[in-house]
Amino acid sequence: MTAILVAAPVISIVALAMHPAPDVWRELTAYVLPLAMIDTALLLGGVGALALSIGAGTAWLISLHDFRGRALLLWLMPLPLAIPTYMAAYVYADLFEPLGLVHRTLAVWFPLRDVVAVLPNLRSMPGAIIVIALVLYPYVYLSARTMFQFQSAEFGEAARTLGASRWNVFWRVSLPMARPALAVGLALVSLETLNDIGATEYLGVRTLTVSIFTTWLNRGSLAGAAQLSCFMLAIVAGLIAIERYGRRNVETEFSAESPRLTPRTRLDGIRGWSAFAACLLPVLLGFIVPVLFLLQQSFRRGLLANFDLSLGRDAFNSVAFATLATLAALALGFATILAWRWRPNLLRLVAMNISQTGYALPGLVLALGLLTPVLAIDNGLNAIAGWLGRSLPGLILVGSGAAVVIAYVIRFLAVPTGLIKAGFERIPRDYDDSARAAGAGQATTMRLIHLPLLRPAMLGAVIIVFVDCLKELPATLLLRPLNVDTLATSIYQFASRGSFEDGALAALLIVAASIGPVAWLTRFSDVPSGPA
Template sequence: MIATVLRSRQRIGVLGLLAWLAAGLCLVPMVAVLLAAFSGGTDLLQHLLQTVLWGYTANTLLLVVIVAISTAAIGTGTAWLVTMTRFPGVRLLEIALVLPLAFPAYVLAYAYTHVLDHPGIVQATLRDMMGWGPRDYWFPEIRSLGGAAIMLSLVLYPYVYLLARAAFLQQSAGAFLAARSLGASGVGAFFKVSLPMARPAIAGGVLLAVMETIADFGTVAYFGVQTFATGIYSSWISFENRATAAQLAFCLLLFALFLATLERTQRGRAKFHSTGKHHAALPRKTLSGWRSFGAFVLCALPVTFGALLPIVILFEMGLRSEQNLFSPRYIDFIVNSLTLASIAALVTVMAAIVIGYYQRLMPGGASNVAGYIARLGYAVPGGVIAVGLLVPIAAFDNRLDAWMRATFDISTGLLISGSIWILVAAYVVRFMAAALNAYEGGQSTLHANMDAAARTLGETRFGTLRRVHLPILRPSLFTALLIVFVDVMKELPATLIMRPFDFDTLAVQAYRLAADERLTGAAVPSLVIVAVGLIPVILLCHRIGRHKN
């Protein structure tokens, strides 16, 4: 008996060690950025402070404010309409409103620039119809901070929509009907009762959208908007100044961690208590006439401009491009993307299983700290993670190469920082939280008695995980794999900075063609990225469609 207990503790020790190794990997970029920021020189940073740093700050904050307001309005408004009213097409729209999640914002930027820019079909048609010259009219500039904010809002509002819709569905009718009985109108009851009750969930969705906004690089870089994300890339690649890139990354890291703390606080408060024994769903109001048409239009606009129209534009662009998706070059891009996404998804989900099971076996204390550290990566932009990993690993590579040269007259080169494994490590850090949330969502349905029954029948802890947990959690694990796979396919800033020489992905190819103003060519890799991104969104839509209110 004593020997069995000792072996069990030893296995838990191994599990804890693996869990802390995974969590430590997520902590490395932040510690490295902190150390590099304070140990590097400040000459270039002072120059940036006198020239563009305040612009970085103002543009980033303004972008955050616009996206926060836009996503809150679109997500909350559409969630309320599809939850509380009935009108023709509402069942279809409550599912379709999730579709823009499949699109990276930079893909929308390429599509709408092709249509709305000066040579695009919209302005060209206006000039032909009105007989205007290039300087005879004014047209909103798509390549601007406002344009970037619109692109980001169109793809990020589903975060707010999903959380707000879930909050409205969980509300009991009691308080809402009490407000109506006291003379409040439907709109008044919404603002005074339903909206305050759903506010924590809405705030959580908005903060998620804001964190994605500060992490965005492709959209703001293509539109020429100078933010901290573009500043980090410019300092690292253009100026070749690692210390300044680390200092800018540190500033962005502080802001991201502040937002992460807010999001976690809001998520913890996203609850309310029903005053009655029985939960009664909020009553739906059937709309007719112009109200029905207005509700349909308000819900259809985000879907149209966030998903349907971009697909049509990209398809038309792709047909006119000279890019051959089946050429050896594109096959390499596809293989590289699929290889990175597959390896990163497998490694990330395996790490999430280790951390999640460690928390189940040893709740509290160290395991909770490991889980919290592992989740920090979702708040850290890809560019910050890239800088945080490259700084220490490049230093290690250089010292190892110098030692090998001095000792054995052999050059090891960039042994780690020149491989795909450091890129995989960056993806693991960035998307560990998504895998953990999916895994723990399934694990929460496993009653503790199942573990006790398995142990009574002679199973070890790892046998229980392998033979009991994993088969039951197969849907959750598949969801986690799919989410990480698609996120890696879309990821751009870390891939741009950390990819090995001559190892390009579909996202990098799309960015490169768009940067060269070859937008029709950029449509081809963009369509592939969107097609892959639609897979988990369709599964999510299917799940929403099966939900019975």
């Protein structure tokens, strides 16, 4: 059932794409698709390269070096994950606009210069690349750091014995060994970039995601949007293939005689301060600046003193949708992995793998694919009610917000499935056998053994899924009921009207809800260094 739920949107999109749309498709192929493909490729390449440079470089500095301020950076480095891409775009576009804070400040310092001419134009492809990479680099950082800090000392020692410098050791030893982790982090960055619609639309970059959005809503062509979505699904498949290719045939052997971790090199003086500054800069730009801007706007506009009741309603909707989706995803993920553990077979293996592919579906494509099945169910329920002589219930799934919850579950089901699977792998099957020998049934074994041991993994899944649901914009924007907003859609609407500052408090609420989970992810991230 879980595999069918995840696969249904893809099947629906392919079926919609089969419908002819010659008039719209002729215009799309002539004017929309070529530019959208070029912009999408440029954005993916630029964001990937910049996020890889920032994430891998800072992970190497923090994992293999010791310097003043390193302990603080361990907690700060992942915090940009708490800032959604669309929120960062709104903040920086406001800061760098002709009458924004940066312009006014520089005009005071350099009154005789044309300040506008020297300021970067963030409403452009380079601006979008920089802004998106600054909040997505932690995906690369977290995955790369896991590999760097567990590398054996013998490899670097052998390279230095042959005369390699520290830079050569990083470039020729540490970086190639971290290739699998870098491939995973880069794939996550690319998928999140494809999923974005708020930042790219606001900064004027016409990606495939934006083109699908405008084709669906502005041109009124569902078939044309589905056909563009097929191109996006092909790109997603390509990204996954590249990620698998990046991890191909990579095995790291550790010496059984000397399983020492690489000792951290002490950096003092200017080198230590330079390393600290290099790591602090992306945190400053990706987290601290947006948060300070939102705080300043909230106090300046009196959003705290004059609390808008509509904001409370939007927050309630966000929490309600996220809570229902989190509980449903946790239950489905647990049931899927438990079924595989109890009776493993090929069918359940395929179903388990399919259930973990939902995260690869961009939210906009997912919403488009869900629309037809959800409306079909609603129409079927109305037909049954009419056949029974009852009053027609109307659009139950769409009108109640259930479609939003279903979209959240499909998109983020990979998180609880993956974490619970990893948790089960740490529970020896001997425990199950011992419980069975003692006369305990499967339900008793699950309640007394599995659930207590899986509590950390399930708690992590709950935290991550809940926060991801709060930040999700594309699927929420298109599937929410009429006159129902969440914090994310409220921020989007403020930005669309050119008054993003009025949504600063809503943005702060999302950031505040995300900081704790992001910090939780780094709680056990540091390991003792090997002996020098």
